[in-house]
Amino acid sequence: MNHKAVVLGSNFYIGLSVIRCLGTHGMYTVAMDYSKENTYGAKSKYLSEQIIVPHYKEQEDELVKFLIEYSKQQEGKPVLFATVDPYVEFVDAHLDELKPYYLINMTEQGFWSSIMDKAFLHTLASKHGVRLPETVHPLEEGFEDKVTAEIGFPCIVKPTDSPLFVSTFRAKIFICKTMDEVRAAVKKANDANLEVVVQRIIPGFDDHVYTFDAYLDQNSKVTHWMTCQKQRQFPIHFGASTYTKQKYVEELYTIGAPFLEAIGYKGFAEIEFKKDAKTGEFYLLEINARTTTLNSLLHKCGINFPLLAYNELTGKEIGSKALREDTGIAFCFLTEDLISSRQYVRNKELTRTEILKSYFRKKAPAVWSFKDPAPAFSFTYMMLKKVKKKLVG
Structure with missing residues (x-):
């Protein structure tokens, strides 16, 4: 029976990487977008x-109805991939409606959204003995005293609902150096009807951020995993990865795997940790309940996570694999990495030589591929149009 792979979103390189991971193995891939504008991932030959x-x-x-009607016209149930957080929330909100028509890893409606909710994740991790940064909710008794005594400054004000916060403020967090700034940040969020918490900043440069990337089968058992270490991100210190290398760290498995299995997770998950520069202890920062920005790196290192999901959901054996060695391969999103690198140099946190040397490492580019160059050309054209518009405007 033929099962198409339906990819929600091709206007970002995550969607592109999913299309490549599946298309190179002969799967019929369908990109669904609400507009053709900037959908450079759809230019892939795969x-x-x-x-x-x-x-x-x-x-x-209307989208729910469209997806159901589309599935009804197919020979077999399509496998559904949500490539960015808003699509994850959409699928999660309508999982019970979509499940009869699509093959989807998760089986419990609302689970993904609860994992993405920082307050719920904090409670869940604490219950299972996973270390988290000290966190205080604005409605707690003695809130300001706790911030001063337990959190300290600078600190971060972060949302419980990250996708909505990012779409509202075009930022992942607010960094606060004083209590007055904390009050202002909380008020700003409350005025936008967004819930936030105040959290301690774990000491350590950006290369103290690590990821545990894993696939859990329908029995919620980790079958495949590897670990990575961030080097640079945009915006610097509290942004998305622009340069990350694969780095084997067994301790991340010993923390992450039992936790994901205990909470009944299914499918791909990426736990982001930060290693305390003073104590060496790992703190859980967040869980990405979707294909990660590092997917091209994971694929190049030998684990094709989208293909694992496709194969398991269509009834094939997937086996198991763990990458317990360093490959020397690094993910790079050059466009944003050049911007962040400039800031690191200005802050005297990295040197030009250090950054230049990193570009000679074997890389897994976010967009570019010699075998599939059209998306990169389309992406470059898109960026040039943005630059021109900014200069003219």
Whole structure:
């Protein structure tokens, strides 16, 4: 029976990496986007079809109906991939409606969204003995005293709902150096009807951030995993990865695998940790309940996570694999890495020589591929248009 792979979102390199991971193995890949604008991932030679669909937020019910009707017309149930957080939340909110028509890793509606909720994740991790940064909620009794005594300054004000916060403020967090700044940040979030918490900043440069990337089968058992170490991110210190190397750290497995299995997780998960520069202890920062930005790196290192999901959900054996060695391969999103590198140099946190040497490492680019160059050309054209618009405007 033929099962198409439906990829929600091709206007970001995560969608592109999913298309490549599946298309190179002959799967019929379908990119569904609400607009053709900036969908450079759809230019991949490994994409079979692109369909313009209703907007996931502005026409939510219409998109659900469209997906159901699309599935009804297919020979077999398509495998559904949500490539960015808003699509994860959409699928999670309508999982019970979509599950009869699509093959999806998760089986419990609302689970993904609860994992993405920072307050719930904090409670869950604490219950299972996983270390987290000290956190205080603004509604707690003695809130300001706790911030001063337990959190300290500078600290971060972070959302419980990251996708909504990012779409509202175009930032992942607020960094606060004083209590007045904390009050202002909390008020700003409350005025936008967004819930936030105040959290301690774990000491350590950006290379103290690590990831545990794993696949859990339908029995919630870790079958495949590897670990990575961030080097640079954008914005610096509290942003998304722009340069990350694969780095074997067994301790991340001993912390992450039992936790994910205990909470009944299924499918791909990425836990982000930070290693305390003073104590050497690892703290859980967040869980990405979707294909990660590092997917091209994971694939190049030998584990094709989208293909694992596709194969398991369509009834094939997937075996097991753990990468317990260093490959020397690094993920690089050059466009943003050049911007962040400039800031690191300005702050005297890295030297030009250190950054230049890193570019000679064997790389897994976010967009570029010699075998599939069209998306990179389309991405470059898109960026040039943005630059021109900014200069003219």
